[in-house]
Amino acid sequence: MAVSDGLSIGDIAARTGLAVSAIRFYEEQGLISPWRNDAGRRRFQRADIRRMSFVMIAQQFGFSLPQIRTELDRLPKHRAPTKADWARISVAFRAGLDQRIARLQKLRDTLDGCIGCGCLSLEACALYNPADRAAKRGTGPRYLMGDRPDQS
């Protein structure tokens, strides 16, 4: 097979460490758009490996798949993204990561302070009035790190 034929789903699985079923699921969610060969099988670009890695990293930061999709939608879907393409989406995204890291650091310090404070005055303790209360509305699992779809 020539390089232009692209990679099979098995190749992508081997290269990314993702399960084949997960890759199919990601296609369904619009995170990748492989084309099909004559036999109806998925064919991927090498650049899709990077897309998948991006997904995996963003997930660790607590982004949901729809959110990641929004980021990736700013990349070209059917042409290999250039360095400039990636750099463009990187700017906003990196800021988001920094924000999440800072938030966790603040949270850790809050916990630190409160564990140490003894809290004879319960009302005054930061823990009892946390900056962001857990979302009370909606069902399903809570989004981590304060990144909920409805930031009301």
Next chain:
Amino acid sequence: MAVSDGLSIGDIAARTGLAVSAIRFYEEQGLISPWRNDAGRRRFQRADIRRMSFVMIAQQFGFSLPQIRTELDRLPKHRAPTKADWARISVAFRAGLDQRIARLQKLRDTLDGCIGCGCLSLEACALYNPADRAAKRGTGPRYLMGDRPDQS
């Protein structure tokens, strides 16, 4: 009602921002152990508010409820924990938080480097051999930040 009667589930909900149903669920999961009054209603200590806050913060760091339970099991369940009690569990837990933060920072830098690298040599790029591959086994949602129950 005297202070010694403790707080109702509604009080706890109001003070923590958690839903009443969530508090009942947390009891079921062994995260809190309220006692019951004559009418069979849950009664909480003031210290339970702190317990719940701890749960909420730990969750934001990506800990699962069983993991949080393990941490909390090191506190006395039916007596109000002292400052020393909290300080004791704080040591190990704080280290875990620092580790998670460091991990995210490294991940962010990896992404940064890889977005900037152009990657003419795909094989050499750190993204194609991420330090920790996503778990391939098991069902259900992936645990965030590499903290899975079975660290095989």
Next chain:
DNA sequence: TCTTGACCTCAAGTTCACTTGAGGTGGGAC
């Protein structure tokens, strides 16, 4: 020729962290 392996689809199952709903109790306020 036959089998194996990699791929395909579509429906249903799974885990986590909850919420929702149905049906019931008990105590104040009017």
Next chain:
DNA sequence: GTCCCACCTCAAGTGAACTTGAGGTCAAGA
């Protein structure tokens, strides 16, 4: 007395992110 409200239990539903299973295609190798 009756109404409401806060609470109770237990079963079932929900959303996210996948996995598993059943049943089928197709090409390459023994």
